[in-house]
Amino acid sequence: MHELSICQSILDTALEEFRKVEPPPNRILKMRVVVGELRQIAPDFLQSAYAMLTEDTPAEGSELEIARAAIMAKCDACDWEGEIPKTDFRCPECKSSDIQVSGGMELYLDSLEVE
Numbered sequence: 001m002h003e004l005s006i007c008q009s010i011l012d013t014a015l016e017e018f019r020k021v022e023p024p025p026n027r028i029l030k031m032r033v034v035v036g037e038l039r040q041i042a043p044d045f046l047q048s049a050y051a052m053l054t055e056d057t058p059a060e061g062s063e064l065e066i067a068r069a070a071i072m073a074k075c076d077a078c079d080w081e082g083e084i085p086k087t088d089f090r091c092p093e094c095k096s097s098d099i100q101v102s103g104g105m106e107l108y109l110d111s112l113e114v115e
């Protein structure tokens, strides 16, 4: 279950940010995490890992919001640009597989709400 280690590193980053806030806040209310579509992450596992790991930390009882980041592609054949599904790595316009993929591998803490 690699969601556990992913969640741990996100939480570490969040707690680090939390400690930098002045004046010191009481606790973390909410975290927003961006996860790319290409990441093999099960949101359910991530949520349960989060609930477990935040126990006895300033983030205990806080909410985890998971935002999915789409897979973006640019077609070398026809110059089409846009979002593609992870099930089909081809240009939706000309069906060429000559595409450049950007995005989809994101994994970072986007924002933090504190009290």
Ligand SMILES: [Zn+2]
Binding pocket: 075, 076, 077, 078, 079, 080, 091, 092, 093, 094, 095, 096
């Ligand atoms: Zn194309």
